[in-house]
Every structure is written in C-alpha cells, then in structure tokens.
Amino acid sequence: MTSMMRALVMDSPESQSIKTVPTPQCGPNDVLVKVALAALCGTDLHVLEWNPWAQNAGIKLPYIMGHEFCGEVVSVGTAVTTHKPGDKVAGDTHVPCGQCYQCLNGLQHICHNLKVWGVHTDGCFAEYAIIPAICARRIPTSIPDAHGAVMEPLGTALRSAHEMDLNGANLVVLGCGPIGLFAAAAAIAFGAAKVIAIDISEDRLAIANRIGVTMTLNPLKDDVTGIVLRETGGFGTDAVIEASGSVEALKQSFKYLRKGGRMALVGLPGKPISLDLGPEVIFKEAKIRGIHGRIMFETWTQMENMLAAGKLNIEPIITHTLPLEKWREGVDLATSGKGCKVLFAP
Ligand SMILES: NC(=O)c1ccc[n+]([C@@H]2O[C@H](COP(=O)([O-])OP(=O)(O)OC[C@H]3O[C@@H](n4cnc5c(N)ncnc54)[C@H](O)[C@@H]3O)[C@@H](O)[C@H]2O)c1
Numbered sequence: 001m002t003s004m005m006r007a008l009v010m011d012s013p014e015s016q017s018i019k020t021v022p023t024p025q026c027g028p029n030d031v032l033v034k035v036a037l038a039a040l041c042g043t044d045l046h047v048l049e050w051n052p053w054a055q056n057a058g059i060k061l062p063y064i065m066g067h068e069f070c071g072e073v074v075s076v077g078t079a080v081t082t083h084k085p086g087d088k089v090a091g092d093t094h095v096p097c098g099q100c101y102q103c104l105n106g107l108q109h110i111c112h113n114l115k116v117w118g119v120h121t122d123g124c125f126a127e128y129a130i131i132p133a134i135c136a137r138r139i140p141t142s143i144p145d146a147h148g149a150v151m152e153p154l155g156t157a158l159r160s161a162h163e164m165d166l167n168g169a170n171l172v173v174l175g176c177g178p179i180g181l182f183a184a185a186a187a188i189a190f191g192a193a194k195v196i197a198i199d200i201s202e203d204r205l206a207i208a209n210r211i212g213v214t215m216t217l218n219p220l221k222d223d224v225t226g227i228v229l230r231e232t233g234g235f236g237t238d239a240v241i242e243a244s245g246s247v248e249a250l251k252q253s254f255k256y257l258r259k260g261g262r263m264a265l266v267g268l269p270g271k272p273i274s275l276d277l278g279p280e281v282i283f284k285e286a287k288i289r290g291i292h293g294r295i296m297f298e299t300w301t302q303m304e305n306m307l308a309a310g311k312l313n314i315e316p317i318i319t320h321t322l323p324l325e326k327w328r329e330g331v332d333l334a335t336s337g338k339g340c341k342v343l344f345a346p
C-alpha cells in the first residue's frame with residue numbers, strides 16, 4: 001500500500017477531477033479496503049448535477065465520490081475484531097449509530113441518526129477507501145468482483161421484491177434502470193408468475209427482455225393500463241415495484257394494482273405528489289411499503305445465497321467496465337441511458 005492514491009474528487013459543484021491524494025488512515029472502528037471495482041449510481045449523477053437534493057443532502061466538499069464497491073481489506077482499526085486483511089468485502093452504505101430505538105430493535109438500516117457512507121463521508125471512486133467495519137460486509141470469494149460491486153443497489157432491489165411476497169404472483173416493475181432491472185431479476189428468482197416491465201427507454205426495455213421478464217411495455221406507445229388489466233384478468237396486478245422515481249409514473253402505478261395488492265415504493269419522486277387516496281389506496285386496501293436500502297444483514301445473506309446459486313440473472317444489467325480515469329465517459333453512458341450499470345476499475 002502506498003501513502004498516496006488516485007481518487008475522483010469533487011472539489012466544488014463545478015469542479016471534479018482525478019487527483020493524487022493521501023491514502024486514508026483507519027479510525028479505531030474502520031477497515032481500509034483496496035477497491036477492486038466500484039459502480040456508478042444515480043445518486044452520484046445527482047451529486048454531479050448538484051441538484052436540489054444534492055444541495056440539501058449534507059455533503060461536505062471537497063469529497064471523494066462513489067459508494068458502491070467491493071474490494072479486499074488491507075488493514076483494520078485497533079478496535080476491529082470482525083475483519084482481517086485479505087477478507088473480501090462489499091460496502092453497505094447505511095452507517096448506523098448503534099444507540100437509537102431503531103438500532104436497538106433490529107432496524108439499524110433506518111437508524112434515527114443514519115449517515116450514508118459515500119455521501120456523508122468520503123467514498124470509493126479511489127484506489128483505497130476506509131469504511132466502518134459494520135458496513136464492510138464480508139462476502140464469499142466466489143462472488144465475482146463485478147457482482148460484489150453492485151450488491152448495494154442489488155440488495156435494495158432484491159429486498160423490494162422479497163417484501164412483495166412474489167411467489168406465484170403477477171408483478172409490474174415500473175422503471176428499468178439498474179434498480180428496477182435488479183428487482184425484476186429478483187422477482188423472477190423468487191418465482192413471480194408474470195413480470196411486466198415498464199420504461200420509456202427502448203434500450204432499457206431490451207435489457208429487461210434479456211433478463212427474462214414476461215413482457216415489456218412503453219407508455220410512449222403502448223396503452224399500458226389497458227394491457228396490464230388485460231394481462232391480469234381485468235383485476236390488476238398483485239404487486240407493483242415503483243423504481244422509476246417519476247411522479248407521473250408513480251401516480252399511474254396505482255391504476256395497475258388490484259384491490260388488496262402490494263406496492264413497493266423504491267424510486268424517489270424528488271417532490272411531493274398528490275394521490276386520490278379513496279380509490280387508489282383506501283377502498284383498494286393497498287398495502288404500501290416504503291423501501292430504504294437493505295436489511296442489515298438479512299438481505300445480504302439472501303443475496304449471497306442467491307448469487308452463489310446462480311439464481312440472479314444480473315449480467316445483462318452491468319453494461320460497461322471502465323478505468324476510473326474514464327469516469328466522464330461512464331457518466332455520459334449512464335445519463336444517456338445507452339449504458340445501464342457502469343463499473344469503474346480504480
Ligand atoms: N429507496 C432506496 O433505497 C433507493 C436506492 C437506490 C435508488 N433509489 C431510487 O430508485 C430510482 C431508480 O434508480 P435507478 O438507479 O434505477 O435510476 P435510473 O434513473 O437509472 O432509472 C429510472 C428509470 O425509470 C425510467 N422512467 C422515467 N420516467 C418514466 C416513466 N414515466 N414511466 C416509466 N419509466 C420511466 C427511466 O427511463 C429509467 O430507465 C431512483 O429514483 C433512485 O433515486 C432508491
């Protein structure tokens with residue numbers, strides 16, 4: 001390990017570049033990881049845009065970007081007993097306080113004082129990263145780096161599918177970005193009967209087809225509500241996973257849901273929305289579930305089991321692997337929708 005490393009540093013909303021910076025030092029409860037692969041996420045794109053969310057997210061500049069990765073532990077802090085050099089790890093981004101009501105009651109992923117690693121701290125678009133040991137999930141060495149690097153978003157998506165109880169169920173997945181596509185792959189693995197994937201991008205729908213969804217629909221040219229109702233006996237679908245973050249799509253999604261159906265809200269609409277609660281939720285007895293990331297660590301165990309068993313067809317979603325120096329190219333690929341999940345090798 002050298003004392004200096006290359007990292008993608010955001011200095012100000014207008015200025016980001018690869019720089020040579022000091023390799024970070026472990027605090028007592030941290031591990032230092034040599035990053036094998038990192039993944040670009042929509043959150044990083046919001047930060048680069050410096051949109052209203054990013055401006056209010058508590059990001060302190062300058063900072064090293066990136067929060068999705070896997071790598072190898074190279075050293076551990078003085079208080080760490082759970083990890084040792086050589087461990088393969090992937091990062092969970094929920095940094096819990098360990099003291100609050102949620103943390104003491106099995107819900108540390110929604111800790112009252114939650115910090116997000118790689119947003120409120122330096123991240124992983126770098127040769128090395130420090131991360132609290134509790135967030136450094138040890139993963140089997142049999143999991144390839146490209147899969148390890150996407151376990152954080154995969155976990156969010158897989159969990160939304162798990163919570164929707166999809167065995168034998170009909171499902172609509174709204175939005176075929178990485179999150180929606182990972183959710184579709186998980187839904188198929190969980191034994192969903194029909195998976196109807198919806199997006200306005202034909203490139204993204206093509207990936208959904210490669211994953212093996214039952215049907216793809218594009219609201220720009222298909223009568224989506226009519227087709228969903230026809231495909232579900234006129235009743236609507238058992239479950240919807242909303243992963244587009246589009247306000248219009250979210251409002252429309254309640255029309256697809258049958259009475260008594262289940263709705264996972266994963267996409268972040270970014271502004272308040274209005275709903276006609278009587279018909280859309282109350283008389284329907286819709287069960288709405290907000291999803292924020294992964295359960296620590298039930299979701300990880302499930303993910304590891306399913307990846308090891310080859311049950312998750314996620315390869316088509318990982319479209320590009322680039323050297324970190326080409327990060328701007330990766331950002332263009334993700335923003336234009338020509339790429340889906342883009343990985344960086346530091
Ligand atoms: N809740 C969580 O823990 C969590 C975690 C990660 C991401 N997210 C959110 O999940 C959402 C999806 O993330 P992503 O990385 O896949 O983003 P993404 O932007 O890559 O994907 C969104 C997809 O929705 C599609 N879309 C946009 N408008 C649409 C419409 N009207 N109808 C159908 N499809 C439409 C886009 O074409 C795109 O393919 C984002 O809102 C993100 O902020 C939430």
Ligand SMILES: [Zn+2]
Pocket residue numbers: 041042043067068152153
């Ligand atoms: Zn992410």
Ligand SMILES: [Zn+2]
Pocket residue numbers: 096097098099100101102103108111112113114
């Ligand atoms: Zn807490």
